[in-house]
Amino acid sequence: MHLRLRLFASFADLAGSRELELELGEGARLSALQAALGEEFPELGAATAGAVWAVDRRLVQGDPPLRDGAEIAVMPPFSGG
Amino acid sequence: MEYSFQLITGPLQTPLPPETLQGEIGAVVSFCGRIRRREGKQDLVAVTFAAYAEMAREESARIAAEIADRWPVLWLGVRHRVDTVPVGEAAVWIGTAAARRRPAYAANRYYLEALKQRLPIWKRHLHGRSEGERLSR
Numbered sequence: 702m703h704l705r706l707r708l709f710a711s712f713a714d715l716a717g718s719r720e721l722e723l724e725l726g727e728g729a730r731l732s733a734l735q736a737a738l739g740e741e742f743p744e745l746g747a748a749t750a751g752a753v754w755a756v757d758r759r760l761v762q763g764d765p766p767l768r769d770g771a772e773i774a775v776m777p778p779f780s781g782g
Numbered sequence: 783m784e785y786s787f788q789l790i791t792g793p794l795q796t797p798l799p800p801e802t803l804q805g806e807i808g809a810v811v812s813f814c815g816r817i818r819r820r821e822g823k824q825d826l827v828a829v830t831f832a833a834y835a836e837m838a839r840e841e842s843a844r845i846a847a848e849i850a851d852r853w854p855v856l857w858l859g860v861r862h863r864v865d866t867v868p869v870g871e872a873a874v875w876i877g878t879a880a881a882r883r884r885p886a887y888a889a890n891r892y893y894l895e896a897l898k899q900r901l902p903i904w905k906r907h908l909h910g911r912s913e914g915e916r917l918s919r
Binding site for chain 2: 707709710753755758759760774776777779780781782
């Protein structure tokens, strides 16, 4: 499946990009994406241990299944307001 | 419930409840979050905000829907800056209006706490020069 990964704040700096395109096997879960990210960008993989994740602009917890074409966001803890 | 949410650049223009609601509103509560100079042991000159705008708009709408379900609120207006905000200026403004004060207060507080937990907005502190450097100029 094809996924669009958006990176924000310090995570974009670590990846050198605000957006990445990834291919994962059908039925992949968020943990598979996290593992792939850690292999490609070890520093980013370590930094995202405490990250906030969203799938299709909704906050997620745990290890949800992903769908083809999903927009995944990896974000540092929020600090607005 | 009337609702508006904007991520903006430049000084906040605080919105007012719609004219059409004026006869029904008995209480308006507004919260204004400003940039303070002291953060920990360091002085700031400004704070820069950034957001995942599409998600912030969608998540804010979900918070607004939760408020509409919980309290008889007539109006919710939110503005959050997404640029560099100097010390002393407002970074966020939340307004709520209802027939009575309790739901207006409760909804305002609920939105603020939810904003901090759920809206994808980040800040970066911009520190000033040290006192010695400032004096040497």
